[in-house]
Amino acid sequence: MYEACFNNSFTNELVYYVLLLLLLLISPFLFVWELIVAVRSSFRRSENMSGKVVLITGASSGLGELMAYEYAKRGANLSIIAIEEPESRLEQVAHTARELGSPDVLFLFADVSKVDECRMFVEETVKHFGQLDHLVCNAGIGPLYSIDIDVTKFVPSMDINFWGSVYPTHFAIPYLRKTKGKIIVNASAAGLLNPPKLGIYSASKAALISFYESLRYEVSPTVTIAIVKLGFIKTNFISAKHSNNTTGVRLRRDIDTEIPAMGADACAKAIVYGVCKGETSITQPRFIKAIFLMKFLFPELYRLYNKYIDSTFDKLRKG
Ligand SMILES: *[C@@H]1O[C@H](CO)[C@@H](O)[C@H](O)[C@H]1NC(C)=O
Ligand SMILES: *[C@@H]1O[C@H](CO)[C@@H](O)[C@H](O)[C@H]1NC(C)=O
Ligand SMILES: *[C@@H]1O[C@H](CO)[C@@H](O)[C@H](O)[C@H]1NC(C)=O
Ligand SMILES: *[C@@H]1O[C@H](CO)[C@@H](O)[C@H](O)[C@H]1NC(C)=O
Ligand SMILES: *[C@@H]1O[C@H](CO)[C@@H](O)[C@H](O)[C@H]1NC(C)=O
Numbered sequence: 001m002y003e004a005c006f007n008n009s010f011t012n013e014l015v016y017y018v019l020l021l022l023l024l025l026i027s028p029f030l031f032v033w034e035l036i037v038a039v040r041s042s043f044r045r046s047e048n049m050s051g052k053v054v055l056i057t058g059a060s061s062g063l064g065e066l067m068a069y070e071y072a073k074r075g076a077n078l079s080i081i082a083i084e085e086p087e088s089r090l091e092q093v094a095h096t097a098r099e100l101g102s103p104d105v106l107f108l109f110a111d112v113s114k115v116d117e118c119r120m121f122v123e124e125t126v127k128h129f130g131q132l133d134h135l136v137c138n139a140g141i142g143p144l145y146s147i148d149i150d151v152t153k154f155v156p157s158m159d160i161n162f163w164g165s166v167y168p169t170h171f172a173i174p175y176l177r178k179t180k181g182k183i184i185v186n187a188s189a190a191g192l193l194n195p196p197k198l199g200i201y202s203a204s205k206a207a208l209i210s211f212y213e214s215l216r217y218e219v220s221p222t223v224t225i226a227i228v229k230l231g232f233i234k235t236n237f238i239s240a241k242h243s244n245n246t247t248g249v250r251l252r253r254d255i256d257t258e259i260p261a262m263g264a265d266a267c268a269k270a271i272v273y274g275v276c277k278g279e280t281s282i283t284q285p286r287f288i289k290a291i292f293l294m295k296f297l298f299p300e301l302y303r304l305y306n307k308y309i310d311s312t313f314d315k316l317r318k319g
Contacts, residue, residue: 047276049074051103052179053129055122057081057112057168058139060090062235063186066268067136068093072102074276079125081139084109104129112139112164113156122171132175134275136184137165142201142237143247144313153247154200161186161204166211173219182224184275185212189229189288193295196310197249216280226275231288232261240316251316258312 005011023030054071058064060082068080078097082090094105106128110117126132140161145154169183176183190198191205209227216225236242238255255261262285274282283289295302 041277041279044278046273047278049076049133049276051075051077052133053077053079053125053131054134054136055079055081055125055132055168055172056136056138057121057164058186059107060085060088060093062237063230063233063264063268063271064136064138065089065093066264067138067272068097068102069100070268070272071134072097072100072105074272075101075103076134077104077129078102079106079108079121079129081108081110081112081121083111083139112168113159115163115167118164118167119171122168122175126175131179132172133179133181134184135168135172135176135181136186137168138184138186139164140186140188141246142188142190142198144197144243144249144251145200145247146197146249149247149249157200157204158207161201162207162211165208169215173223176223177219180222182226182275183212184226184271185228187212187227187229189231189283189291191229192292194306196306197313224278224280226280226282228271228282228284229288230262230267230284231291232256232259233264233267233284234261235264249317252318253316255313255316258316259309 005015049071054068054076056064056068056071056078059068059080064080064082068078071078078094080090080094080097082088088109090107090109094107097105106125108121108124110121112118122132141157142161143154143157165185172181172183175181185208187208188201188205190202191209194202209229212225212227219225232238232255234256238261240251240254243249243251243255267284270284271282283292291302291305294305
């Protein structure tokens, strides 16, 4: 019945504009509705994490480590995972988390890009604690990408960022259903935006957003999914040292010497606060939310913003 309408190029366009106009007309009501939802959620009680069990991947450094400390301060039991490295700080992180208030911390070495290892650490966690409340799929790598570098160097980005989140989620869902638990996904603002020189990284994060937004409908309201979309945060991730030895893209100075970045402690605090409040989307620093809107509403202005990011990366490379 609709086919004829969509086949005719005039009516096909017309339906689109009528729909846009309708949205515009009801937008004041939608705005008020969004506001009510936001105000209501700010009054929601924060989840009591005392004695609950939180599994965090990629917890030996960066935001994974800091989120472990935030959960520890709230009295959660932790299972922290990181890849086995000669000078891994994972055991040290476990020690600090205990000092900060976590009753019991299990630490395990595993490679999240291997499905069997993901099954192992989820099973080991549940065997040790008897339950699982939050799964934090945090492990990620994010090399700056350049078209003149061997393309196969970037395959691990997809394996670690995307599959390294999907695998543990798959094994954890039966346990999370039992506790009405939460999944926290590390999806980066780059999953919605498309910053230059971060093409492969952004693609892996966009895949995460797509996957988890879709999964939400299968598991909610039993399991809550919180998708975290971060901008530049002051971790070793945006340091020249990290870029120099993870890809061929060599930087003269750290990225935050040119692009404003948020402090890592404040960021980890904001994420865990939002998650415990039951938020389903967490964006930090907050102004990034306006950039999302800018991309859709004013694409030309957004192009200028990306050109600024691009020229900044070039400046960091050439000095
Ligand atoms: C949180 O839960 C623990 C144990 O389940 C309980 O002892 C504590 O009083 C609770 N705290 C709050 C603020 O409800
Ligand atoms: C958390 O750890 C404490 C200390 O080992 C233990 O008593 C408690 O049962 C643990 N909670 C869960 C849910 O396993
Ligand atoms: C997310 O992954 C990136 C690398 O992809 C990492 O630098 C960061 O610490 C991770 N955690 C969060 C919460 O963003
Ligand atoms: C990274 O490489 C660039 C270019 O070779 C060099 O100038 C810079 O000092 C290096 N930075 C670090 C932290 O090693
Ligand atoms: C990166 O640099 C650090 C310190 O200079 C070094 O310990 C580490 O092995 C390097 N990593 C890689 C992948 O080369």
